[in-house]
Amino acid sequence: MSAAVPLVRIESLVKQYTRDTQVLTVLDNLSFTVDDGDFVALMGPSGSGKTTLLNLIAGIDRPTSGRILVGDKEVSSMSEAALAKWRSANVGFIFQLYNLVPVLTAFENVELPLLLTNLSRARRRKQTELALSVVGLTDRMDHYPRQLSGGQEQRVAIARAIATDPKLLVADEPTGDLDAKSGEEILVLMERLNSEFKKTIVIVTHDPKAASRAHRLVHLDKGVLKEDVHAERGKAVGMAAAISASST
């Protein structure tokens, strides 16, 4: 068995917010790695710093101190412009509320990140169609978000996240706004992205079912790493349920 290569390295990460005169420590001296090709679920109670950690890994927020390395890039020290460029090529973000642009069709929504590349129109079209085919929505590409179900909207959002073929996918409660059936479809799709397309996935979730799909459960509490469990599929369900129960 070959040794896993870390894609994300977090070293002594601290994130503090200042509210009026109060300093609030959201992440406190956190260190861990995410291996290339891994599927990690961040769990923990509200306010434990899960979303903050996810935002920091995705490069949309900056740490107070510590380092975050994704691949060979230290994202925590990049300039804002360089970070934006890096995000467009290396990270796909999936939101709980899908966040599709309502005036754009499914095709146009997926094409959005590709507008930032130098690809020709034809090449963009091809790549967009490919992303939509991965999520099984080629027949809905001309539909507007309002014409899609919640599950379909989230699949379009996933297609948008993978359109530029990033190595890392981050998802914040991707099934949080979906019914059980649609949520299950999304999780199956994410599993497929991980196993078939070798995407490294980090999700934030409260849902033990969603977490059970992950290979690894990272339990945060009050900004510190409480538990970090590499799990077999079958065992993960029980662990996730236990973490979820302890979080509430």
Add this chain to the structure above:
Amino acid sequence: MKFLPLIFKNAFRKKTRTLLTIGSIVLPLLVICLMGTFLKALEAPDPRASRGSFRLVVRHRVSIMSTLPTAFEERVRQLPGVEAVSDFSFFSGQYRDKSARNFFARAAVDSETLLKVFDDAEIVEGSARGWREDRTGCIVGKNLATKYGWKVGDRVVLVGDVFPTTLELTIRGVYYLENGTSATLFFDRRILDERFPSFKGSASTIWIKAKDAAASERLGPAIDAMFENSPYPTKTETENAFRNGMVSMLGNVKLLMTAIGAVIVLVILLIAANTMAMAARERVTEIAVFRTLGFQKSTILGLVLGESVLIAIASGVFGILLFVAAQPPLRRLLLSSPMSSLAATFHLYPEVLTLAFALAVGIGVLAGLVPALRSASRSIVDGLRQVA
């Protein structure tokens, strides 16, 4: 260019609001076009070439209300470059009633010489001879005749105020001036000379037809120099300048219009800025998502600003097209107004249209700038948080 469809879709995301915003820019823009054209018409040289041009007007230096002796005419006539001279006295009073609707210019003139100075006037009905032979006759401009449905032989009754007398005039001719100022009633001054002996030998203005442009330029200073030390110092100016001066008697028209224009521009700016700010506020999360996807701050700035400018350009184009379409009826309206003399130069000025368009684009840029800067500089995390 690849962002253009996105900008377009965002601009028309809320169609009613966008159309109302366009409307709120278009209508004031029309007013700006109108005022700009009006100002240009005031400043523009008389377009009439050769026959009708090179007219000068001599008046008392102090005021148009002070008269000049008609004896000056003979002295002016002797000057080289003078082709014809006639005098012209305004007759204020009323036709039918005192309403502005029934106001038009009336002047007591020398029927023998008037049409020599106005050699571009064409008698289209009746005859100049018929007028000259009838002391109570008059000639009226074609636009005036059309407005009141007058024809040769009709009686026109004018009640004077400065000259307290009632004139019963018979229309003996209808004249037409090619470039539009056919809205004055001219009658023979001898009626006033007879009824008001003290008026005899005086006139409000003396009109001169110069031989050419060079003579026109030379004559003004020469005439004013000639009468400088007389009890009636003169001010000689081109017909155009004189006409503008008459309009300016309403006040500092140019300043007034510029001030109104500035206020209008400010109002549009506030309306457009408010709309753009609203549009940007509604899309805080969406903009955060764009930035999460990797859109640079500068691209966001361009998208929001582009949206504002697109709406402004649409307004500018629509406003200008509307003004171009409205220009002929506006001109016709002007012809039947007391300022009919401006109709000759009231046409489409490319510089006015360009200025209006530039103003629209400028408003778009300024209105979109603050919301665009705010949208671009807001932190992504704060923007995403607004979802919850």
